[in-house]
Amino acid sequence: MSAEETHHSADVAARVERRWATIFVIVIVMMAALAAFAGIHRATMPQPRVETTDPSRIHLSGEFVESNLGSVLEADGNVTVRAIGQQYSFTPACIVVPADTPITMRATSADVVHGILIQGTNINTMLVPGYVSEQLMRFTRIGDYLMPCQEFCSFGHEGMWGKVKVIDKSEFANRAKAGGRLSCVGE
């Protein structure tokens, strides 16, 4: 093989390689652009805002006092759910919500790091003590969903399972007439 041929094949190698690199730079830019588009256009994104709360005082005052936990039908027809996680349970342990309704879940932890995962959905958030987690959700299927804690929270972690009960919209409205905060604990 002459020196010239070597030089030629080196050029070919470099060209093929550059082509491959260019293709993948385009792929990567497309991925990021797609995520940005979906985030801006469809507002699908991880929790955007940072809110704090003092876990040593949540049981005394503020939105996470015991009497305020559970589901409430707001004046605009939307539903807000408030919950806390603590070693080793959720309060309320059974969350009741209506189907086909925009729901805002606000939750925090009273002690260590926990997580909320509703099986069969993409509702999934960390509960970090000191911070408030907010998830927007909407259920289309009536039924019971398991809601395990998805983060290690010490020795009882494997026993920390809650439940979400999705009921018919009108049934929820009926229950909400009595006022107060709704849950399905004990049902």
Added chain:
Amino acid sequence: MLVNRKLILAHFWFAFAVFGVALTLGAWQMFIRSPIGTWLSNPELYYRSLTAHGTVMGYVFPTLVAMGLGYAISESALEQRLVGVRWAWAGFWLIVGGSIMAVIPIALGRASVLYTFYPPLIGNLFYYLGVVLVVVGSWIWVALMSINLRIWRKAHPGAPVPLAMFANVAGSYLWAWTAVGAALELLLQIIPVAAGLKATIDAGLARVFFSWTLHAIVYFWLMPTYIAYYTIVPRAIGGRVYSDNMARIAFILFLVVAMPIGMHHTFADPQVGAGFKFVHSAFTALVTLPTFLTVFTICASIEIAARLRGGRGMFGWIRVLPWDNPMMLALAFSFVMLGFGGAGGLINMSYQLDASIHNTQWITGHFHLIFGGAIVIMYFAIAYDLWPHLTGRELNDLRLIRTQLWLWFIGMIVTTFPWHWVGILGMPRRMAYFDFGDPAIAPQALSVTFSAIGGFILLASGILFLVILARGMRAPQAEAGAYRFAAAVHQSATVPVALNTHALWVALMIALTITNYGYPILTLATTEGTSVPAVYVGAQ
């Protein structure tokens, strides 16, 4: 010219011994929480085991492999005796001491906080100090790699640094800097609380510090594997490196963009805003580039080997590859697992898709496939390749070696594929027990059983690996000759300065970390009222 064989062997043997222990624990965990296991009446034992498994597999085992390989590269690629051998031994003993110091409180149930620490859970002080010693020991190695390269440069002004050493030093710098995140979390936050000097801790800030370490550490684990792809595999199968420059670019990209992306682990966290989550997601997309480049270059390199063996046609050359060569087999398995694991990783780092699998068994399946699969199978191959040079004895039971690699590959697929599946069904991570009697959980029972069987296949493979290495220590003596690395097809006499030095890239790595982490850390650190009471583990 491997002079300090004992030093390297010590690193490998300690690494593989603790790997064997952690692997056994892992298999037991798979079994005990599966439907074929019996209910473990004390779930706390599971979390002790899990903490030990993660601590060893995450901090001790890969670090020692990288260090041992690093010393071997320094001596053989630079063809100069290792400078600072005493320091190297000091680093080794620090890691041994640190490992023992960390494992005792774990075994006593005083540090069941998992290797990811999870404050405000706080374990025994000595667990954290042990981990710190392990990291300090590895930092000595980082310094030695840098010093040895500097000495070589002085003796060879302007000459291209051998690719293996260039990559090795890049990996060491990556480790030095990524460990800083966890070091800050330990030194500023956790250790003062564990020592009783403080009683509160900012859990959100701690998670951000840890994410700094948590992702790039995977690329540090990956470094020996990529070094093997580029500089060992082509030589072992009789091929050439397709492109020396592209290899350098890949390692540089890892150094620069592996770092400022860790917050994709905190997408579901409430203490980080959407903006930085997006920035980190986009940077994570970028870190796929060096892997895509590597897949191309390595496939091209093995094609060269096949063509040299007379392979023809568009795909016909694949048949003539030396499939009985363990290195070829390991590479093929590694690539298959890297392909599946990498595809899963793209989902994890996705701004939108992450929510459907965050903290489920999918994640456990993902990193076992990438780390335990694609990465560790190449650690095996590296050990097999280096062993005759370290022991001065033959290692020629190729059949047994191939069986071991096959078992590892099959075991890893059988373990991780069902794991991914139950993750999609929403099965959470890190649980000592599942109530398979619950009709909502019952459909996952079969998949979990398969995973447990896979765990035992992996255990069998791991034991076989240790047996092969131990037998290699007693085989007939044979001089293996100098340890060599693959040559490039077109080896140019000079390399651009940017591809021959690290300074610019290290500066860029630090600058990008500061832009991507500086603001979130500063805001969290200065926000009032986010420190929460510590919860002491093992105190009740």
